[in-house]
Amino acid sequence: MAFNIGLLGLGTVGTGTAEILLNPEGRHPLIQDIKIAQVGVKSLEKKRTIDLPTDIITTDLEAIVTNPDIDIIVELIGGLEPARSLILKAIANGKHIVTANKAVMARFGPEIYAAANQAKVYVLLEAAVGGGIPIVEPLKQSLGANRFTNIIGIVNGTTNYILTQMTNHGADFAQVLKEAQTLGYAEADPTADVGGLDAADKISILASLAFGGKINREDVYCEGITKITSSDISYAEKLGFVIKLLAIAHKVEKTEPEKLELRVHPTFVPKSHPLASINGVNNAILVEGQPLGQVMFYGPGAGSGPTASAVVADIMNIVGVLHSNKKAEILDPLLSCSPQNYCQISPIEDVYTRFYARFLCADVPGVIGHLGMAFGQYDVSLESVVQIGFQGEFAEIVVVTHQVREGNFREAIAEILSLNAIKEIPSIIRVL
Amino acid sequence: MAFNIGLLGLGTVGTGTAEILLNPEGRHPLIQDIKIAQVGVKSLEKKRTIDLPTDIITTDLEAIVTNPDIDIIVELIGGLEPARSLILKAIANGKHIVTANKAVMARFGPEIYAAANQAKVYVLLEAAVGGGIPIVEPLKQSLGANRFTNIIGIVNGTTNYILTQMTNHGADFAQVLKEAQTLGYAEADPTADVGGLDAADKISILASLAFGGKINREDVYCEGITKITSSDISYAEKLGFVIKLLAIAHKVEKTEPEKLELRVHPTFVPKSHPLASINGVNNAILVEGQPLGQVMFYGPGAGSGPTASAVVADIMNIVGVLHSNKKAEILDPLLSCSPQNYCQISPIEDVYTRFYARFLCADVPGVIGHLGMAFGQYDVSLESVVQIGFQGEFAEIVVVTHQVREGNFREAIAEILSLNAIKEIPSIIRVL
Numbered sequence: 125m126a127f128n129i130g131l132l133g134l135g136t137v138g139t140g141t142a143e144i145l146l147n148p149e150g151r152h153p154l155i156q157d158i159k160i161a162q163v164g165v166k167s168l169e170k171k172r173t174i175d176l177p178t179d180i181i182t183t184d185l186e187a188i189v190t191n192p193d194i195d196i197i198v199e200l201i202g203g204l205e206p207a208r209s210l211i212l213k214a215i216a217n218g219k220h221i222v223t224a225n226k227a228v229m230a231r232f233g234p235e236i237y238a239a240a241n242q243a244k245v246y247v248l249l250e251a252a253v254g255g256g257i258p259i260v261e262p263l264k265q266s267l268g269a270n271r272f273t274n275i276i277g278i279v280n281g282t283t284n285y286i287l288t289q290m291t292n293h294g295a296d297f298a299q300v301l302k303e304a305q306t307l308g309y310a311e312a313d314p315t316a317d318v319g320g321l322d323a324a325d326k327i328s329i330l331a332s333l334a335f336g337g338k339i340n341r342e343d344v345y346c347e348g349i350t351k352i353t354s355s356d357i358s359y360a361e362k363l364g365f366v367i368k369l370l371a372i373a374h375k376v377e378k379t380e381p382e383k384l385e386l387r388v389h390p391t392f393v394p395k396s397h398p399l400a401s402i403n404g405v406n407n408a409i410l411v412e413g414q415p416l417g418q419v420m421f422y423g424p425g426a427g428s429g430p431t432a433s434a435v436v437a438d439i440m441n442i443v444g445v446l447h448s449n450k451k452a453e454i455l456d457p458l459l460s461c462s463p464q465n466y467c468q469i470s471p472i473e474d475v476y477t478r479f480y481a482r483f484l485c486a487d488v489p490g491v492i493g494h495l496g497m498a499f500g501q502y503d504v505s506l507e508s509v510v511q512i513g514f515q516g517e518f519a520e521i522v523v524v525t526h527q528v529r530e531g532n533f534r535e536a537i538a539e540i541l542s543l544n545a546i547k548e549i550p551s552i553i554r555v556l
Numbered sequence: 557m558a559f560n561i562g563l564l565g566l567g568t569v570g571t572g573t574a575e576i577l578l579n580p581e582g583r584h585p586l587i588q589d590i591k592i593a594q595v596g597v598k599s600l601e602k603k604r605t606i607d608l609p610t611d612i613i614t615t616d617l618e619a620i621v622t623n624p625d626i627d628i629i630v631e632l633i634g635g636l637e638p639a640r641s642l643i644l645k646a647i648a649n650g651k652h653i654v655t656a657n658k659a660v661m662a663r664f665g666p667e668i669y670a671a672a673n674q675a676k677v678y679v680l681l682e683a684a685v686g687g688g689i690p691i692v693e694p695l696k697q698s699l700g701a702n703r704f705t706n707i708i709g710i711v712n713g714t715t716n717y718i719l720t721q722m723t724n725h726g727a728d729f730a731q732v733l734k735e736a737q738t739l740g741y742a743e744a745d746p747t748a749d750v751g752g753l754d755a756a757d758k759i760s761i762l763a764s765l766a767f768g769g770k771i772n773r774e775d776v777y778c779e780g781i782t783k784i785t786s787s788d789i790s791y792a793e794k795l796g797f798v799i800k801l802l803a804i805a806h807k808v809e810k811t812e813p814e815k816l817e818l819r820v821h822p823t824f825v826p827k828s829h830p831l832a833s834i835n836g837v838n839n840a841i842l843v844e845g846q847p848l849g850q851v852m853f854y855g856p857g858a859g860s861g862p863t864a865s866a867v868v869a870d871i872m873n874i875v876g877v878l879h880s881n882k883k884a885e886i887l888d889p890l891l892s893c894s895p896q897n898y899c900q901i902s903p904i905e906d907v908y909t910r911f912y913a914r915f916l917c918a919d920v921p922g923v924i925g926h927l928g929m930a931f932g933q934y935d936v937s938l939e940s941v942v943q944i945g946f947q948g949e950f951a952e953i954v955v956v957t958h959q960v961r962e963g964n965f966r967e968a969i970a971e972i973l974s975l976n977a978i979k980e981i982p983s984i985i986r987v988l
Contacts, residue, residue: 140847144701152700152768154889250698256848258690258698265697265876266682266690268584269576269868336584398854401833415572415861416688422830422852429847436701444697444890449881457586458876 127443128161130188130219132210133200134181137224137251138163139174140432141198145439146174154440157447162188164201189214196442198435199223208232215239215247220446222438224251224431230325234338237461246445246459248438253279253326254407256430257423261437263333263411265458270413272334275373276556279326281405281425282310282317283349283369287357287390288403291366294354309405319348320369320388327371330409331386335375337467339386345472347389356551359482359512359522365392366400370556376470383468385475392480392555399556473531478507478555481525481537484518484547491545495523498543502536504528518547524555559875560593562620562651564642565632566613569656569683570595571606572864573630577871578606586872589879594620596633621646628874630867631655640664647671647679652878654870656683656863662757666770669893678877678891680870685711685758686839688862689855693869695765695843697890702845704766707805708988711758713837713857714742714749715781715801719822720835722789723798729784741837751780752801752820759803762841763818767807769899771818777904779821788983791914791944791954797824798832802988808902815900817907824912824987831988905963910939910987913957913969916950916979923977927955930975934968936960950979956987 129145131138142163148155163176164185182188189197189210197214199221201207207228211221212235221240223229229236229249240247250260254277263272278284282304289300301318304310316322324344332339349369360367367390374385393400398420402408407425412418424430445456485491492509499506505526512520525533540546561577563570574595580587595608596617614620621629621642629646631653633639639660643653644667653672655661661668661681672679682692686709695704710716714736721732733750736742748754756776764771781801792799799822806817825832830852834840839857844850856862877888917923924941931938937958944952957965972978 144847150703152890155701257851258694261698262690262694265873266693266869267865268872269587269865271582413865415576416865417856417859417862419689419853419855422854424849424851427849430849433699433701433845433848437698440700440890441697444888445877445880448877448886448888454880456876456880458584458872 125447126157126159127195127446128159128193129196129198129439130161130191130194131163131198131200132185132188134163134165134172135200136428137431137435138200139172140428141200141435142174142176144432144436152440154443155436157443158439161194162191164188185210186213189219190217194219195446196220196222196439198439199225200435202227204228204231211236212239215243215245218243218245220245220442221247222435222442223247223249224435226252226322226325226329230328230341233329233332234463237463241455241460241462244453244455246442246455247461248441248459249329250438251431251434253329254409254421255423255425255427256433257407257409257421257425259330259409259421260333262421263330267411267413267416268458270416272411272413273375274412275327275330275334275409276399277327277330277371277407277409278368278399278402279371279407279409279425280317280323280369281407282314284402284407285309285405286318287349287352287367287369290352290354290357294358296354297350297352318350320346323369323371323388327373327386327388331373331384331467332463334373335384335467336463337465338463339467340469343386343469345387345389349390351551352390353551356482356553360392363524364395365555366395367391367553368393368399370399381468383470385470387472387475390553392553394556397556473534475530476527477530478527479525479533479552480555481523481552482550483521483523484515484550485521486545486547487517487519488545491519492521494543494545495521495540498540499536501539502532504533504536557879558589558591559627559878560591560625561628561630561871562593562623562626563595563630563632564617564620565634566595566597566604567632568860569863569867570632571604572860573632573867574606574608576864576868584872586875587868590871590875593626594623596620617642618645621651622649626651627878628652628654628871630871631657632867634659636660636663643668644671647675647677650675650677652677652874653679654867654874655679655681656867658684658754658757658761662760662773665761665764666895669895673887673892673894676885676887678874678887679893680873680891681761682870683863683866685761686841686853687855687857687859688865689839689841689853689857691762691841691853692765694853695762699843699845699848700890702848704843704845705807706844707759707762707766707841708831709759709762709803709839709841710800710831710834711803711839711841711857712749712755712801713839714746716834716839717741717837718750719781719784719799719801722784722786726786726790728786729782750782752778755801755803755820759805759818759820763805763816763899764895765893766805767816767899768895769897770895771899772901775818775901777819777821781822783983784822785983788914788985792824795956796827797987798827799823799985800825800831802831813900815902818901819904819907822985824985826988829988905966907962908959909962910959911957911965911984912987913955913984914982915953915955916947916982917953918977918979919949919951920977923951924953926975926977927953927972930972931968933971934964936965936968
């Protein structure tokens, strides 16, 4: 049985996908049943590294998603529009969807899944998170017996590369970003990566899968790595931590209605933690559930080959199901998605976390006492307070707190800023 | 739609499985459709920690696998017989199978799969390898687009616990084994674990999935950890390695017919390697393929909860497929298994690997020269030769080779043993 796919986009991932499908030898035999029927591109003139018959390449993407001969649309153009409209039109035309588009799925997932469920088609998105690392399918299938409590991921390769370089070479953010751009690890406009937006899209998708609800993408607290300095990295090192941009989804226990914490921010990660040793452009996602305990998935989070591996896996999954059941009246509930209500997301003030904060203070007696008093007043209990040295005439003091309510911590910080002896608070970073 | 399962065995994993199924709240909604119809046990008298209606518990396992009301048989009794016969009888009666039994699947997989394909039922075995870590399903589904080249795993928790303790505390094998037995991490008869047989079962299963062929379990080279001494561990440490029991499946390039290396043995693993930091009873499996690159799966390799998580995932997978398609005439080719020919396994002599060897020699001039000459004669090229100290009157020399054909290395060793100056070769360990 042969299945026709329509490929939207022939960039890095599209080319990688076509390469796998055109070279099935040595792979799963099912790939031989998948035929690239049409490919949609922006420009017919662009030079390609892959050899495809010219008559299947078109700039008319609408014609592909409405082509009655096509079974599965593979959307690899990225961005919000026209991706969203093309996906919806393809669904309305009875096509199954495979997409690597985290932005569109994080924002329009509920709309797209609702349309897909009505049209009885699948929408799969393994490639949208973690590149070649299987994480979407494990959450939907292999780990589905669990009550999930935590998903903690390093899900953006660009920022992990930058932080790794800053850690290994004591370099500054701006300098490493420039290098990363030269090497192709960072975009010309790096905002989505270094601002944490890409990671926030991805954790929205994972949280929706793990906790079975819709996520309002705007509710994800998001802080990037642009303010991280080489001083913070070297203090982290001294205190036994490395700094990583983490995307965290955490189910808050015993709240009614149930609440999630959902956030992306640079984090002090203890060196002994499995995520601390994930370096360079690699990604890793740690999943915690009951009765499973903790599992971690590690691998290449981006790149043509790894991402194409995930895209083709999704195509194969749909083809596998269609093979035994071409016109299903009922979708396989493990492959389909029907998130019900919106998850309640805790405002960042209600999140409980540890903090690292660095203060520049006048070198007068009693400063540590004042700090301690101010924190104590807001129930912020301290794990350590260390005067670490001097910057010019100012003493540099580093504080690590125990688990505290973020709102309380912020109020304490506001009060501390009003103290005469406090000159500046150059950095505040959450601690895992 | 409700699905009835028959549970064979109510030990640790069986109890964990029942606990998940009896407490579906907060898990995937599909679990609510799964009903424990019958449970087969050895003794009705045994006290249970779980509350099941007494009328569904029986010692008549044959009656369960032939019960026409049951859709899926979950085999958790372990061992070869009666497990094999019960599985085959269940298949003959049209039941789908979920099993955690690596021993029976490593030895009788081809027979069982053939019967299952004929009867159009699924046989799933996620729990047989890696406990709660998803590895079977990723190999079958999420990574299926790849040409696999390597699977390298720490797949036995008992031996990893023992080696970790030996490494951290400089303790001897026998002493740590005793502790592990007290803690319940090792069986009273530890042969299958410490002899590497359990790991060999598991790598046979993974290799068959990744490389799509049948594996003759007897062809897996297998060496346990019983001869590892605290000296070896401390020399490994000095040379920048840790010792791990690895299970390795490697596709040999450019052989006609295609060949696999398939082996279990203690291995010097470079400290920078992702598998080097997997400690205690945890498992990890590294998968390499094209175009994927390298991914690693890490987590709890055993225990009631994690293993039950995998068992229930398999049940859900079958239920998910049956939901949309109760009487399929064609099985989903990604969920079913039809290994074709037997894989050709390279004899251990033809394997290419690095070696570490420790020699006790007379302290006379020229010994290192003699060693070097003997190795050179058999094309064994050396990476380092270090005289590390003395044991009594004998000099202790440690050699690390480059990648060599194992047969050549063995011939060189035989020749070296005949040298007058060589007293003993206390250890030979392969190097990753």
